[in-house]
Amino acid sequence: MSHESLTPTTVDELTPPDSFGRSGGETLVDSYGRHVSYLRLSITDRCDLRCNYCMVEEMRFLPRAQVLTLEECLRLTSAFVDFGVTKVRVTGGEPLVRQNVIWLLERIAGLPGLQELVVTTNGSQLERFAPLLRRAGVRRLNISLDTLRADRFRKITRVGDLSRVLRGLDAAQAAGFERLKLNTVMMRGGNDDELIDLVQFAMDRAVDIAFIEEMPLGDIGQSRRSSYFGSDEALDRLRTRFVLLPSLETSGGPARYWRIPGSSTRVGFISPHSHNFCDTCNRVRITARGELYPCLGDAHVSHLLPLLRAHPTDDAPLRAAIVRAMAFKARRHDFRHQMDAPQVLRFMSMTGG
Ligand code: SAM
Ligand code: SF4
DSSP states (O other), rough: OOOOHHEEEEESSOOOOOOOOOOOSSSSTTTOOOOEEEEEOOOOSSOSSOOTOOOSSOOOOOGGSSSSOHHHHHHHHHHHHHHTOOOEEEEOGGGGGSHHHHHHHHHHSSSSOEEEEEEESSSSSSHHHHOOOHTTTOOOEEEEOOOHHHHHHHHHSSSOOOHHHHHHHHHHHHHOOEEEEEEEEEEEETGGHHHHHHHHHHHHHOOOEEEOOOOOOOOOOOTTTTOOOHHHHHHHHHHTTOOOOEEEOOSSSSEEEEOOTOOOEEEEEEOOTSOOOGGGGOOOEEEOOOESSSOTOOOOEEEEEHHHHHHHHHHHHHHHHHHHOOOOTOOOOTTTTSSSOOOOOSSSHHHOO
16 A cells, blocks of 8 residues: 555645646536536534444544534535536435534525435434425435344444334335435445345335445554455345346446346445446545545545635635646546555545445
8 A cells, every 4th residue: 555545635736737727617627528517525524323344433523613514515515516516415424413404405405507416324313304305405315224134233333223224214215205225335244145135125115225345445443355345246146136137327436237127126336446437437525624535535635624714705716726626536546455454544434425
């Protein structure tokens, strides 16, 4: 593992390469000609669970003053939507533990030009929030669910209660979202024996499911190599039970989808290790600290929070920093061979999943 891969490289002072300059001010285009149309915004690093692949048991969370205020979240998102971003995913940490999250979502949903507002949640607060989210204008939800067994759920999340998440899923189904998707991180010896059951569960509920390869984000105090479970092996396993037909649907990200004849359920694989789809990447991420990461697997970062606070009524410096950051979007990431030590020292809860 190279030292550089761990050290955040601040791009705010760097000069973009000569080849860069295609961002015309109206849309965001990186040095490889990829249009950025999708923003993933982490609105908190805090969470009510402590999933063992995401956090250490004793997490130190950010002091409040270092976290974007909701107004700052809105101002940032608005700048990206002005630049032609059409899809925003609000995530965390657990976004539903952020106070007044509905205030923010209502306003993001109302931004002219935004086509799709989606939320990723662990589901633990959904029983209460599902109807509020729907009314606020959230169209789709991703709900994380790694196991259907209560004892395992507790072990993986350290503190969680599976029945709460299942009640949350019920509430989300009753609230009438356009689509619901379960997110499952695959773990050898952790839940790989449940992959078929999870797909069957998704089919019974008529929701989608996406299986995620574990990524080396954040130092969780142990090697991830033994728990890593790849998409190809998962697909082989699912094929012992289901007929899976490849689907052309894509979100421009690392997910590939399969359909099961006779079912509305789509089965996705998010394969940042085994299949690299960086060529069509259309997304950037903002952490709860207001750091803009053009690539999840790369350490280049632009610090937007100081700019927001230094220029409370002038968006020009912010817009210039966003355009400049596009020059540093990595061509591709490579998580292979990085499972013993974290490639990137940020936890997923910081960057947003
Ligand atoms: N708390 C919410 C949740 O769990 O859905 C949103 C944030 S969480 C960081 C977003 C997604 O990232 C979840 O589906 C989670 O399982 C996944 N995730 C967290 N750490 C990961 C890792 N190291 N590798 C792969 N996926 C991870
Ligand atoms: Fe919390 Fe989501 Fe990370 Fe689990 S994966 S600890 S629910 S932020």
